[in-house]
Amino acid sequence: MISKEMVRLGTARSVIREIFEFGKGRAAVVGEENVLDFSLGNPSVPAPEKVQETIKNMIDTLPPKAYHSYTSSVGDNNTRTAIAENLNRRFGTKYTMNNVFMTCGAAASLNITFRALIASPEDEIMVCVPYFPEYKVFIEGQGGKVVLVPPTKELHIDVAELEKKVTKNTKAIVINSPNNPSGVIYPESNLKEVCSVLKKKSEEYGSPIYIITDEPYRELVYTDVKPAHIPLLYDNTIINYSWSKSLSLPGERIGYILVPSSVVNYDEVYAAVGGAARTLGYVCAPSMFQRVVEKCIDVEMDMSVYKKNREILYENLTKLGYNLAKPDGAFYMFIETPEKDGEAFCERAKKYDLLLVPGIGFGTKEYVRLAYCVDTQKIEKSIEVFKKLIEEK
Amino acid sequence: MISKEMVRLGTARSVIREIFEFGKGRAAVVGEENVLDFSLGNPSVPAPEKVQETIKNMIDTLPPKAYHSYTSSVGDNNTRTAIAENLNRRFGTKYTMNNVFMTCGAAASLNITFRALIASPEDEIMVCVPYFPEYKVFIEGQGGKVVLVPPTKELHIDVAELEKKVTKNTKAIVINSPNNPSGVIYPESNLKEVCSVLKKKSEEYGSPIYIITDEPYRELVYTDVKPAHIPLLYDNTIINYSWSKSLSLPGERIGYILVPSSVVNYDEVYAAVGGAARTLGYVCAPSMFQRVVEKCIDVEMDMSVYKKNREILYENLTKLGYNLAKPDGAFYMFIETPEKDGEAFCERAKKYDLLLVPGIGFGTKEYVRLAYCVDTQKIEKSIEVFKKLIEEK
Numbered sequence: 001m002i003s004k005e006m007v008r009l010g011t012a013r014s015v016i017r018e019i020f021e022f023g024k025g026r027a028a029v030v031g032e033e034n035v036l037d038f039s040l041g042n043p044s045v046p047a048p049e050k051v052q053e054t055i056k057n058m059i060d061t062l063p064p065k066a067y068h069s070y071t072s073s074v075g076d077n078n079t080r081t082a083i084a085e086n087l088n089r090r091f092g093t094k095y096t097m098n099n100v101f102m103t104c105g106a107a108a109s110l111n112i113t114f115r116a117l118i119a120s121p122e123d124e125i126m127v128c129v130p131y132f133p134e135y136k137v138f139i140e141g142q143g144g145k146v147v148l149v150p151p152t153k154e155l156h157i158d159v160a161e162l163e164k165k166v167t168k169n170t171k172a173i174v175i176n177s178p179n180n181p182s183g184v185i186y187p188e189s190n191l192k193e194v195c196s197v198l199k200k201k202s203e204e205y206g207s208p209i210y211i212i213t214d215e216p217y218r219e220l221v222y223t224d225v226k227p228a229h230i231p232l233l234y235d236n237t238i239i240n241y242s243w244s245k246s247l248s249l250p251g252e253r254i255g256y257i258l259v260p261s262s263v264v265n266y267d268e269v270y271a272a273v274g275g276a277a278r279t280l281g282y283v284c285a286p287s288m289f290q291r292v293v294e295k296c297i298d299v300e301m302d303m304s305v306y307k308k309n310r311e312i313l314y315e316n317l318t319k320l321g322y323n324l325a326k327p328d329g330a331f332y333m334f335i336e337t338p339e340k341d342g343e344a345f346c347e348r349a350k351k352y353d354l355l356l357v358p359g360i361g362f363g364t365k366e367y368v369r370l371a372y373c374v375d376t377q378k379i380e381k382s383i384e385v386f387k388k389l390i391e392e393k
Numbered sequence: 394m395i396s397k398e399m400v401r402l403g404t405a406r407s408v409i410r411e412i413f414e415f416g417k418g419r420a421a422v423v424g425e426e427n428v429l430d431f432s433l434g435n436p437s438v439p440a441p442e443k444v445q446e447t448i449k450n451m452i453d454t455l456p457p458k459a460y461h462s463y464t465s466s467v468g469d470n471n472t473r474t475a476i477a478e479n480l481n482r483r484f485g486t487k488y489t490m491n492n493v494f495m496t497c498g499a500a501a502s503l504n505i506t507f508r509a510l511i512a513s514p515e516d517e518i519m520v521c522v523p524y525f526p527e528y529k530v531f532i533e534g535q536g537g538k539v540v541l542v543p544p545t546k547e548l549h550i551d552v553a554e555l556e557k558k559v560t561k562n563t564k565a566i567v568i569n570s571p572n573n574p575s576g577v578i579y580p581e582s583n584l585k586e587v588c589s590v591l592k593k594k595s596e597e598y599g600s601p602i603y604i605i606t607d608e609p610y611r612e613l614v615y616t617d618v619k620p621a622h623i624p625l626l627y628d629n630t631i632i633n634y635s636w637s638k639s640l641s642l643p644g645e646r647i648g649y650i651l652v653p654s655s656v657v658n659y660d661e662v663y664a665a666v667g668g669a670a671r672t673l674g675y676v677c678a679p680s681m682f683q684r685v686v687e688k689c690i691d692v693e694m695d696m697s698v699y700k701k702n703r704e705i706l707y708e709n710l711t712k713l714g715y716n717l718a719k720p721d722g723a724f725y726m727f728i729e730t731p732e733k734d735g736e737a738f739c740e741r742a743k744k745y746d747l748l749l750v751p752g753i754g755f756g757t758k759e760y761v762r763l764a765y766c767v768d769t770q771k772i773e774k775s776i777e778v779f780k781k782l783i784e785e786k
Contacts, residue, residue, distance in 0.1 A: 070435060108675070137672055253646075279402055281505075
């Protein structure tokens with residue numbers, strides 16, 4: 001009688017959540033310190049002090065109505081301007097507040113963007129494997145079809161495969177770099193090839209194919225190779241951002257959509273973003289945290305823990321003979337399993353209280369995902385287990 | 394090429410927003426104090442001090458990860474328990490945290506509830522005139538049809554009309570009491586008649602018709618007649634709540650959905666709520682404010698300003714000969730215009746810098762809405778203008 005699809009989505013526990021619950025159960029038996037739970041992407045580094053200072057300062061110096069009231073649906077003007085100026089300084093762009101639409105985090109941003117663009121049930125959104133599993137829920141929930149693009153051996157985008165998958169119904173492609181689950185930053189050369197195919201196909205079909213970026217990990221980079229700012233490569237790019245990871249504020253639901261003026265029919269697209277936010281019930285982004293991110297726009301988080309964890313893991317796992325793509329950003333590693341079966345490997349790992357996520361949900365069953373946003377001590381402990389797991393095989 | 398409907402919804406400026414912008418323009422010319430802008434329902438009473446105290450205390454005593462991290466999608470257990478216990482104390486109910494699902498405010502709650510219940514494009518949701526205009530956007534956005542139920546002369550629900558409008562496709566009715574725009578609290582006798590029709594029709598069609606309450610004004614009541622707690626009258630009731638008005642936190646987007654255990658197939662309905670929240674991109678309700686509302690659950694706001702404004706207006710307007718339903722709650726009055734044409738009356742009022750919202754958007758063109766969540770001085774100033782406006786006619 002009610003929506004069967006919503007019951008299904010609400011009942012089917014996410015695999016990641018199930019592993020997390022298993023971990024809590026084990027912790028009660030063997031002690032929290034002995035469970036190597038690498039399943040969740042919950043930042044272990046706390047929000048920078050400046051965040052708390054900003055909140056206290058706001059409370060001490062402003063009347064509550066100045067920061068608890070509705071903002072306009074597009075967001076506070078000072079916040080939007082601060083975001084535009086921060087990006088302009090870093091990427092040499094010319095954004096203004098009129099390119100920025102504040103949202104309740106990246107999941108909200110993506111849903112709003114999908115809803116704004118999808119005009120027919122035939123519309124297809126391409127997603128690059130491996131991918132964040134909720135993309136599928138969001139795209140289908142907003143009325144579109146998911147088309148998967150397989151990766152190269154390095155987990156980059158396979159451009160030849162991409163070209164084959166484009167049809168007259170292709171509305172957009174989602175690009176997530178640094179990538180969840182692989183940690184890979186797509187090389188600029190790879191993205192340029194992608195853009196070139198999309199331009200050609202847009203002309204061929206007489207209709208723009210958008211790039212939708214999902215950039216919550218943009219600032220979580222451990223090498224000198226920074227992720228490309230895609231609007232500099234491709235006009236019809238829409239950016240989706242969140243401070244969940246870059247300021248460790250995942251629970252506060254604060255992010256934005258950026259529609260560059262270079263987007264074809266920019267006015268209509270920006271309006272459609274507003275219409276979609278309205279339709280989905282996103283009245284405005286949380287108002288106090290709009291002010292917080294404005295004041296903290298230039299804060300750089302201390303990511304030395306993530307960096308250290310990554311180095312220990314990458315060095316040891318490759319030495320042990322594991323095959324994995326070089327993770328340049330985010331806080332994930334995507335590891336090819338000796339048995340080419342992520343689920344079987346996870347079951348074996350569980351016996352040592354090492355908790356990983358099978359790759360199948362991300363579109364590649366041979367792999368497992370490891371989230372290294374945890375204490376370094378646990379990373380060190382895990383090496384011994386990884387040794388056993390490859391030797392057993 | 395993109396969604397025309399989203400462009401339309403994003404471009405069509407809300408009438409209320411347009412009036413608000415007009416007021417800002419006039420304020421620049423004649424001075425803010427001379428513009429009697431009664432267009433917006435933005436609380437004029439600031440959030441209670443306990444809110445700011447709670448935030449500062451949280452920052453001073455807890456590590457940031459304790460309140461900035463993701464909560465589970467249903468919300469923090471302590472917050473959900475506090476809500477259940479608060480309602481149990483007031484209404485003699487037996488809710489537990491398992492009945493409560495935290496959301497990003499009432500607009501989110503309503504969208505999630507509509508999405509959870511609507512299973513087919515034929516599904517109809519009834520809305521009682523006069524009604525908050527965004528209901529239409531939300532219901533149609535979530536795939537359902539809106540069916541309007543006209544009011545009685547007192548702006549109660551016309552039960553005979555309601556009965557005529559119920560069909561085999563009726564999925565639910567939205568009840569908003571105290572009502573926006575009328576301020577009316579539906580008498581319990583009126584609601585009991587509604588429930589009786591719905592029970593009869595549910596049996597006749599062999600399928601539950603839900604009551605969906607929208608209760609952001611539940612605590613804004615100025616008389617001894619409190620709004621009924623509808624789950625006590627009708628099993629298949631789903632409550633949608635927000636602290637936007639009751640704690641003056643409209644920008645913080647914090648509210649909940651309550652699915653009582655009495656709802657038929659409670660497990661499935663609660664799961665569908667979770668599935669709908671997931672599909673719409675609502676990962677979790679803002680985490681810091683989940684803690685804030687937990688600690689402030691028993692705080693009663695000082696509403697003496699709203700009460701005073703209401704008394705001055707009601708007494709003077711009725712004395713002047715205006716016809717209006719007795720507003721027992723919220724901070725709105727819905728005034729029948731002498732010319733039976735709200736738009737014409739608003740135009741006449743504008744000449745005196747008195748800004749009201751025409752009733753047509755709420756489903757009744759003869760009326761205007763007045764939001765009295767403003768300084769009392771402006772209320773007093775407006776009486777002279779209302780006198781001129783009725784005399785001119």
